[in-house]
Amino acid sequence: MVRRDGDMIPFDLDSPYDFMEAPELIGSTNGWITSLVDGRVCLYTHRGKRPDHERIWLPALESLPLCQAQVVTNVAMSSSSPEEEYRVVAVKFLGPQLSISQLISRRHAQVEVEGIHIRISNPCFFSSPVMYSEKEDMFRIVGSGGHLVGSWDLRKHKDTPKIQRLQFQNLPEMSKAKRELLYSCNTSEHLVESRTTGETFMVKWYKRTSKTIERMETKALMVFKIDEEGNAVYTQDIGDLCIFLTMTESFCFPACSVRHMRPSRVKIMDVDEITIVDLAAQKWN
Known part of the structure; x- marks a missing residue:
């Protein structure tokens, strides 16, 4: 469960x-x-x-x-x-x-x-x-x-x-190649809420068809911390939390309560892939 x-x-x-x-x-x-x-x-x-x-x-x-x-x-x-x-x-x-x-x-x-x-x-x-x-x-x-x-x-x-209404802040500087990659992706947005800290996050999930086989694979994730005023601040550090993205539900846990997970990671459990993304390791330029 x-x-x-x-x-x-x-x-x-x-x-x-x-x-x-x-x-x-x-x-x-x-x-x-x-x-x-x-x-x-x-x-x-x-x-x-x-x-x-x-x-x-x-x-x-x-x-x-x-x-x-x-x-x-x-x-x-x-x-x-x-x-x-x-x-x-x-x-x-x-x-x-x-x-x-x-x-x-x-x-x-x-x-x-x-x-x-x-x-x-x-x-x-x-x-x-x-x-x-x-x-x-x-x-x-x-x-x-x-x-x-x-x-x-x-x-x-x-x-x-x-x-x-959300106002995006602290957006990372991107290279032209990275911007073009994200523009070519299918993008979806997902809200998650931590019941431990009370924080709300929005995850922008970028996926594109793989070059080798006919399936979608994750190219990038952007996580924004949302406050009550509608500020959506981009972050690569969500503290001790980790996020799960699935086909039908997204949720958030303290990493210490999840086996094999570390802080500021996102585990993707999709139809075409199961993988873990380290938010801090993502490069935008």
Whole structure:
């Protein structure tokens, strides 16, 4: 089971790959495996980690006008603990739709008490994944390009998101060859939050097709520390933390709680590659 850094338990890097071949698999969130089965999202624990193998079924998916609810980008969950009475789950679809369900546990029975479907108006959020921020107690999406961060919840910001505009600072000086390389890459942005330090980071992930075989490989990573004023400061030093980028979820741990990881490293676990990037070793000129 994937554990957040607040748990302070050594992270088991041996992923349960036996379930990854399932065609209905979406990915994972906060230690739960997520699948799309017969038009419903199912969250469940891995049998090898929890003998009781709890399952949570979300309500049947509904498509808003001019939206689709068949292709899921990812799923984000507010808490990993089955003992939590209150949990919220967000399903981000490719395109404008974001669905949020509020769940309450009563004697280990899951009851869906409120569910909403949101049509996002700004196209910059259409292809981005959603993440849960414990610090903000909201679901957050970084827009394409990394200039905007939108936040949604079931209270004040379910119709109109809270928007944060980012200002990039401390950008490294790059050679012409490096700039041209980055311009030629497919770029995606990912938000991560450390529950230990309360810090928020945005990772810009640059990938390009390999020259030797038909697969995408990482060419560079840029990490920005984001504060409450929207300053996005480039850094190669994230302290004792390390970051994980996966197909559906990005998260942050203290390096001391993760076997075989060192501070200021990013472990990439993607479809085409599994590698570790040393942020301090990256050269831009």
